[in-house]
Structures are given as C-alpha cells and as structure tokens.
Amino acid sequence: MNIFITGAAGYIGGAVAKRLIDAGHRVRGLVRDSAKAELLLARGIEPVVGTLDDVDLLDREGRTADGVISAADSEHVQSLRAFIAAMEGTGKPLLHTSGSSVISDDARGNSVAEAIFDEDTPFIVEPAKQHRRDIELMVLGAASQGVRAVIICPSNIYGIGPGVNPRSVQIPFLVDHARDQGIVHIVGRGVNRWSNVHIDDVADLYLLALEKAPAGAFYFVENGEASFAEIGDAIAARLELGPVQSWPAEFAAQQWGEIWAYYTYGSNSRVRAKRARRELGWAPRHTSAITWILKEMPT
Numbered sequence: 001m002n003i004f005i006t007g008a009a010g011y012i013g014g015a016v017a018k019r020l021i022d023a024g025h026r027v028r029g030l031v032r033d034s035a036k037a038e039l040l041l042a043r044g045i046e047p048v049v050g051t052l053d054d055v056d057l058l059d060r061e062g063r064t065a066d067g068v069i070s071a072a073d074s075e076h077v078q079s080l081r082a083f084i085a086a087m088e089g090t091g092k093p094l095l096h097t098s099g100s101s102v103i104s105d106d107a108r109g110n111s112v113a114e115a116i117f118d119e120d121t122p123f124i125v126e127p128a129k130q131h132r133r134d135i136e137l138m139v140l141g142a143a144s145q146g147v148r149a150v151i152i153c154p155s156n157i158y159g160i161g162p163g164v165n166p167r168s169v170q171i172p173f174l175v176d177h178a179r180d181q182g183i184v185h186i187v188g189r190g191v192n193r194w195s196n197v198h199i200d201d202v203a204d205l206y207l208l209a210l211e212k213a214p215a216g217a218f219y220f221v222e223n224g225e226a227s228f229a230e231i232g233d234a235i236a237a238r239l240e241l242g243p244v245q246s247w248p249a250e251f252a253a254q255q256w257g258e259i260w261a262y263y264t265y266g267s268n269s270r271v272r273a274k275r276a277r278r279e280l281g282w283a284p285r286h287t288s289a290i291t292w293i294l295k296e297m298p299t
Contacts, residue, residue, distance in 0.1 A: 084149070194270070
C-alpha cells in the first residue's frame with residue numbers, strides 16, 4: 001500500500017513509518033523543511049514538504065494515497081477535515097492518533113482513580129479535554145461518509161523510537177529535569193497511575209489497524225501501568241540520584257504549566273486495550289516501563 005503519514009519526522013510517526021516500510025509498504029511523509037526531508041529519505045520515507053495548514057496538499061495526498069495516518073497533531077481539526085473530504089466514499093483507512101489523556105482526571109498526584117477505561121466503558125471527559133474528545137468523535141463519524149476511520153489512543157509511551165525523533169514525552173521530560181536539577185520531581189504524592197506501552201508495540205498496532213481495523217474502530221494502546229512515584233523512583237535509581245521530591249500541583253503548574261502539571265503528570269489515565277487484543281490479535285512484547293527505565297533507558 002501507498003501510505004501518507006503526517007508527523008513522519010516525529011516520535012510516533014517515525015516509528016510507524018519504519019514498521020510499515022519493514023512490512024513492505026511505501027510511505028510518504030509530511031515534513032516541514034528540506035533538512036528534515038533529507039533525514040526522511042535516509043530512512044526510506046518519501047518526503048512531502050509542507051504543513052498541516054496546506055489544505056490543497058493534504059487533499060491531493062488523501063486522494064492519491066491508499067491510506068492516511070495522522071500522527072502530527074491530535075487536535076489539528078483543519079487537516080482532519082481535509083483528509084475526510086478527500087477520502088469520502090473511498091473506503092480507504094484514515095488512522096488518527098489521539099492519547100489517553102482524553103480520559104485523565106484532576107487528581108493532582110494525590111489519589112488513585114478507581115475508574116479503568118476500555119473501549120466499551122462510557123467516557124468521563126474533563127472540560128479541558130472535551131475538545132480532543134470532540135475531534136475523536138468527528139473522525140469516527142467519517143465512517144458514515146465511506147471512510148475507514150479509526151482512532152488509535154496510546155497511553156504513556158516509552159522506549160527509544162527508530163525515527164528522526166527517538167524521544168517520547170512524559171518520561172524523557174522528567175529525566176531531563178532530573179539531570180538539570182539533580183533531583184527527580186513529581187506532582188503531589190505521585191500515587192496517580194498511568195497505563196503505559198512501548199513504542200515498538202505501538203507501531204505494531206498501527207500496522208494491524210491499517211490492515212484489519214473496521215470503520216469506526218477506537219483502540220486504546222497499553223500494556224501495564226505505573227504510578228508517577230514508581231516512575232520517579234526508577235529514574236532516580238537509574239541516574240543514581242537522591243530521593244524523589246514532591247511538588248504541590250500548584251507549584252508544579254507554575255514551573256511546567258497547568259496542562260503538564262495537572263494532566264500530563266498529575267492525573268490518572270488508566271486504560272485497557274481490550275479491543276486491539278481481541279479484534280486485531282495485537283500481542284505486545286514489552287511489559288514494564290519501570291523495567292525499561294532501570295535496565296535500558298540511556299543514562
């Protein structure tokens with residue numbers, strides 16, 4: 001298949017592109033500039049220079065590709081509307097990347113949520129995340145317009161990516177901050193829990209979804225979970241630092257911004273990928289972010 005990927009120079013998009021190429025697919029990837037275009041070429045990806053705001057370009061790619069994977073910006077509505085319009089009535093796959101923070105709460109690091117969501121669980125969405133949920137519903141609604149629209153919703157992703165950008169978001173940020181400050185900081189007590197998944201397993205799921213997912217499918221992506229206190233302790237041990245230090249959520253918000261303090265690091269996001277296992281036969285190989293931090297994470 002000829003697949004067009006936005007975010008091909010990013011962490012998720014780069015890993016997915018490699019997995020598809022390894023499986024024999026041809027990949028064209030959206031990239032902002034010629035310098036990154038050269039990096040894509042070196043990885044076997046045909047670069048398409050442009051941005052998510054280039055509607056004419058996206059329309060052309062959506063019409064000519066056998067499938068589209070949106071992995072650049074989970075909340076860029078204009079690009080998704082362009083793809084849906086271009087692919088209407090074709091039955092071609094449109095895989096859009098969201099994230100499990102869509103069901104995260106406002107625990108501020110101080111409580112463990114009892115709620116664990118799977119694809120059959122009614123969603124509880126905080127007001128700050130409703131916009132993302134609305135976008136998910138818009139994409140899923142394209143199934144009624146003849147698009148094989150699919151949402152892929154990863155949890156906390158860890159591991160070194162094989163693409164241009166090898167770094168995920170949540171764990172590397174805490175590691176960088178710990179190296180700079182000489183101590184690991186967590187939000188509140190850090191008892192809040194997030195599901196997690198290795199980047200290689202994420203890429204495997206995209207390949208399966210591209211080949212087999214039905215229109216209107218929604219997939220959480222996880223294989224295990226950990227609290228941020230446990231993640232912080234593992235980072236401190238790996239970097240040979242002292243005990244983890246707790247920041248009140250409000251102080252963390254002053255340092256990192258409210259979204260990062262309250263949701264990226266202070267919330268619970270507990271999900272189970274029941275549908276991907278049942279429907280696609282997805283069988284993740286990596287089982288523990290904590291083990292990865294302690295044994296494999298670069299120091």
